[in-house]
Amino acid sequence: MPDEFRFGDNWASIYEKFTSIRGKVNEAVETAALLEQYSSGGSALELGIGDGRVGVPLSERGVRVEGIDNSESMLKLLSKRTNLIKAWKGDIANFRSERRYNLVYCVYSTFKLLLTREAQIACLRSAAEALDNEGVLVMELGVPALDGFVNGQKTTTLFVDHENTILNSDIHDPLNQTLVSTLLWFSDTSVTRSPHRTRYVYHQELDTMAECVGLKLAERWGNWTRGTFTEGSKRHISVYRRNGP
Structure with missing residues (x-):
C-alpha cells in the first residue's frame, strides 16, 4: 500500500515546476559552485539526489557525483536528465559505500524527511563513514519557523x-x-x-548529533554565497569535518 506521506513518489510529477517557482532551480548554480569548492573538484555523494537539481550542475563542473534516493520516480527523472551520475535506490539513514568521497552533502532540508532522532543520527554516521580522511559533510537545513501556530x-x-x-x-x-x-x-x-x-532540527541539535558520530562544525553560512548566519536567517549551510587527526 503506498504511503501518502512518502515525499519523492508523491512529489515527482510537480517537483521541477515547484522548485522552479520557489527559486531553487536558479539557486542550484550557486549551490553547485560552493559544493565544488568543498569537493576540491573530486568526488561527491548526494543524499536524496532527487531529479538532480543540484547534482547535475555539480557534475557539469567536473565533480564525479553519485547519489542515493528512496524514490524510483525521482531516480527516473534523474536518469532522463543525465547519464553522468551514478545513482541508486536506498535509505539515506542506513547506507554503506565501499567508495570514499571528498564530499557528502544533503540539501534543501531533505534531512528533515528522516522522522526520528535515531534515523537522523544514523544518516550522519553513514555519511561520516563515506568520507575520506579529509572529506567534508555539507548540510542545508531550514531554521524551524514555529511562530504563528494556533492550536497546533x-x-x-x-x-x-x-x-x-x-x-x-x-x-x-x-x-x-x-x-x-x-x-x-x-x-x-x-x-x-x-x-x-x-522532523525539524535546530542547528545546535544538529551539531550535537554530528559530534556523536565523530564530526565537528567547521563553518556555518546563511546561504550558498557564504552570507553570515544570523538570528534572522531562515536556513543554514553547515559544514562538518572529522573530529580529530
Missing part, C-alpha cells in the same frame, strides 16, 4: 500569481519535533494535494 495548526501562502496559488498547511507535534504538512496547489481548475512529514 498553521496555513501559509507560499506563492501566488495569475495562474497559481500554493498554500501549505502544517500540524505541529512539539513532543516529537514533527510537522505533518500538506501542500495545496491550485492551478487554473486543478488542485494538487501533496502531503509529507518532517
Whole structure:
C-alpha cells in the first residue's frame, strides 16, 4: 500500500515546476559552485539526489557525483536528465559505500524527511563513514519557523500569481519535533494535494548529533554565497569535518 506521506513518489510529477517557482532551480548554480569548492573538484555523494537539481550542475563542473534516493520516480527523472551520475535506490539513514568521497552533502532540508532522532543520527554516521580522511559533510537545513501556530495548526501562502496559488498547511507535534504538512496547489481548475512529514532540527541539535558520530562544525553560512548566519536567517549551510587527526 503506498504511503501518502512518502515525499519523492508523491512529489515527482510537480517537483521541477515547484522548485522552479520557489527559486531553487536558479539557486542550484550557486549551490553547485560552493559544493565544488568543498569537493576540491573530486568526488561527491548526494543524499536524496532527487531529479538532480543540484547534482547535475555539480557534475557539469567536473565533480564525479553519485547519489542515493528512496524514490524510483525521482531516480527516473534523474536518469532522463543525465547519464553522468551514478545513482541508486536506498535509505539515506542506513547506507554503506565501499567508495570514499571528498564530499557528502544533503540539501534543501531533505534531512528533515528522516522522522526520528535515531534515523537522523544514523544518516550522519553513514555519511561520516563515506568520507575520506579529509572529506567534508555539507548540510542545508531550514531554521524551524514555529511562530504563528494556533492550536497546533498553521496555513501559509507560499506563492501566488495569475495562474497559481500554493498554500501549505502544517500540524505541529512539539513532543516529537514533527510537522505533518500538506501542500495545496491550485492551478487554473486543478488542485494538487501533496502531503509529507518532517522532523525539524535546530542547528545546535544538529551539531550535537554530528559530534556523536565523530564530526565537528567547521563553518556555518546563511546561504550558498557564504552570507553570515544570523538570528534572522531562515536556513543554514553547515559544514562538518572529522573530529580529530
